[in-house]
Amino acid sequence: MLTTAADFYLIIYLRRRALTGTVALSLLGRHILLGVSGGIAAYKSAELARLLVKAGAEVRVVMTTAATEFVGPMTFQALTGHTVRSGLFDEEHEAAMGHIELARWADLVVIAPATADLMARLAHGKAEDLLTTLVLATPAAVAIAPAMNQQMWADTATQANLERLDEREYLIWGPAAGEQACGDVGMGRMIEPAEIAEKIDASFPGGRLDGISAMVTAGPTYEAIDPVRFIGNRSSGKMGFAVARALVEQGAEVTLVAGPVKLEAPKGVRRIDVESAAEMHAAVMDSIAGQALFVASAAVADYRPADVADGKIKKSAQSMTLELVRNPDILADVAALPEPPFCVGFAAETHDVVGHAEEKRTRKNLDMIAANHVGGETGGFDAADNALTVLWKNGSIELPMMDKQRLAHRLVELICDQFKKPEGDD
Structure with missing residues (x-):
């Protein structure tokens, strides 16, 4: 897990970037539930949270246990101003059915990064932790930003899960191709936080073709x-x-x-x-x-028969x-x-x-x-x-x-x- 000091320096870096951000969005008052699963791209999710808050959104973060091994909850809490949730059996919140409250609160659920494991669990309707339970319980649209090794992305199991999620009308953003943390090059990188933020903006009424x-x-x-x-x-x-x-x-x-x-x-x-x-x-x-x-x-069809027979044409001559x-x-x-x-x-x-x-x-x-x-x-x-x-x-x-x-x-x-x-x- 990242140390408290490492989280502190990441927060300072992100806040400095806020002074030079170039993404122009309008998400004032939108409720964005940001789900973070356990992949190396989790560090990019902190940048996404910063962009969304800057655009006026209210952001709540739910992390899987594995995600906390890559980025500490303190980072997201400092950026969003809200306590980060990770446990399904949290006595303080679950006494009031907090997971249902969060599920209803969200205008949009965005999971970035979405690992191969999380995609598999979502595709099969699992509710093993807080994040997957929220996804099943929310009436809001759910978007995922896949991130994984290029061979894991290409695997037939992952592609089958992707197809199942697409059939359920999940919004699937990415992945991109390029160099990966493991040294491989190929499809599987999480798309950049600025691009995800733009897609979140476009997913609400008032998209690029609103009223067209x-x-x-x-x-x-x-x-x-x-x-x-x-x-x-x-x-x-x-x-x-x-x-x-x-x-x-x-x-x-x-x-x-x-x-x-x-x-x-x-x-x-x-x-x-x-x-x-x-x-x-x-x-x-x-x-x-x-x-x-x-x-x-x-x-x-470029052409049609000049005459349509009233009854079924019977087989007679050798050619027609x-x-x-x-x-x-x-x-x-x-x-x-x-x-x-x-x-x-x-x-x-x-x-x-x-x-x-x-x-x-x-x-x-x-x-x-x-x-x-x-x-x-x-x-x-x-x-x-x-x-x-x-x-x-x-x-x-x-x-x-x-x-x-x-x-x-x-x-x-x-x-x-x-x-x-x-x-x-x-």
Whole structure:
């Protein structure tokens, strides 16, 4: 455990940093419950506590027993002005059911760092200590900032726990890639305290897209051949639904136009279900007025059968010819409106991904396009993970392979950056 003197010098260092902090946040009156678990990144949590207090938040800290081996409770008590809690069986607090009181007090629970062990316990609903008990008892949103060795992060057990936490709508912030305390280099570093503080700020009403109306298209379209058969594709809709959720979390009012998929709409989203490209086109054009953002992630069929048989086509001849006609181009029609919204397209390609995507962005006059490789073993359609190359005028960025919800959050952050950029600033 750190000595009292070590804690004292850490506090002095953090208070000196407070004079030169550059993170501009507004968290006045927000109740932030900061959970600290037992990893070397725990020392960064002291900096996070300082930033939150400086932004006007009221911060209470709960530490696991292991966390106190890395940073002493005195540090957090001095920075927040509140006693640090670590024991579930604390007679002074638990006589009044203190853990329930804390759980109800929090506007947001942030666990930074979140170790592999803590993620595993959260994923399986454990309530073995004060921190995990609070998580189960709180009605507030819970965010975790993972921090661990790169091999532990990559392990299938950790990734399975991550997927389970994501399904329960935990906010997952990070990790980042880089050099680690153990000497390894890779994914697993806790993201920096300033970035976590900014994400906390953005998670409350009044996010970067607060009050902005956005429309998202998602999933495939099915083009009928007869009452039984159709032409379709392998799109699962997962990416579009993830984008819709990420937009909501940034404060947007989202309309989701969904093709035939078996997914639940994210909370707070207005959903319109369609089947064919023509139906999706009609739904979009009927509701596009007043939308400030349009994200076209649906895999819309380019063609449909010219004639749809009234009854099931029986097998007879050795071959059959279908005449196909072009479907309306939803994204192009929206981008061509007299006062178009900020338009983000998607390009699923099997080769020359960047070249085809940039040509599509330019031809359709899009503000941004997200391109990904499909086919083979590279993610994309009906996969849990994906990677994107995002292009806009005079700019681009590679988003590496990650699960689609985290990828959607990264993409929406880029959309916010470009959407909010002053006109003419490239």
